Amino acid sequence: MTKNEYVRLANTEPLVQLHGNISGKDFVVREYTYGVLVPDYNHPLSCVSVANSSLSIDLWVGCKWQCAYCQVQGSKQDLANQGTMPLNPQRRNQATIEEIVDALVDHPFFLPNETVISIGTASTEPLAPGAVTDSTFALMDYFVKKGLKNPF
Numbered sequence: 755m756t757k758n759e760y761v762r763l764a765n766t767e768p769l770v771q772l773h774g775n776i777s778g779k780d781f782v783v784r785e786y787t788y789g790v791l792v793p794d795y796n797h798p799l800s801c802v803s804v805a806n807s808s809l810s811i812d813l814w815v816g817c818k819w820q821c822a823y824c825q826v827q828g829s830k831q832d833l834a835n836q837g838t839m840p841l842n843p844q845r846r847n848q849a850t851i852e853e854i855v856d857a858l859v860d861h862p863f864f865l866p867n868e869t870v871i872s873i874g875t876a877s878t879e880p881l882a883p884g885a886v887t888d889s890t891f892a893l894m895d896y897f898v899k900k901g902l903k904n905p906f
């Protein structure tokens with residue numbers, strides 16, 4: 755994909771209409787996480803977004819903590835099919851950690867050894883026990899394995 759195409763996709767914001775289960779009102783929400791790099795479920799970077807001054811890798815949809823003040827339920831993707839944030843985290847796309855990081859390194863927004871990488875900022879608690887924590891460390895390990903020193 756060319757640099758211009760990546761920049762165009764990062765500025766695309768698909769919106770969808772939702773009917774509120776409790777309020778009965780209709781809402782327009784983002785389909786993907788705010789600031790997603792590539793709004794296409796088939797692309798590894800559909801789980802990476804611009805989060806303040808960092809790029810956030812969000813492998814998961816859902817969170818066991820279910821905090822009442824949680825801000826990540828603002829996209830259709832994060833509400834999953836139940837209309838609520840899933841209790842058991844589910845993978846956001848089917849790309850492997852290697853495919854996601856390799857694609858991110860090729861993205862024009864990414865600077866080797868400089869870009870701040872967030873993990874789970876826009877989705878879940880990255881140190882939730884089990885598969886989520888395992889994936890958080892696997893992500894960091896793969897950056898190190900590639901010889902990258904980006905701060906997390």
Ligand code: SF4
Nearest residue numbers: 817819820821824878
């Ligand atoms: S993502 Fe964070 S704020 Fe939201 S429910 Fe999980 S722990 Fe709470």
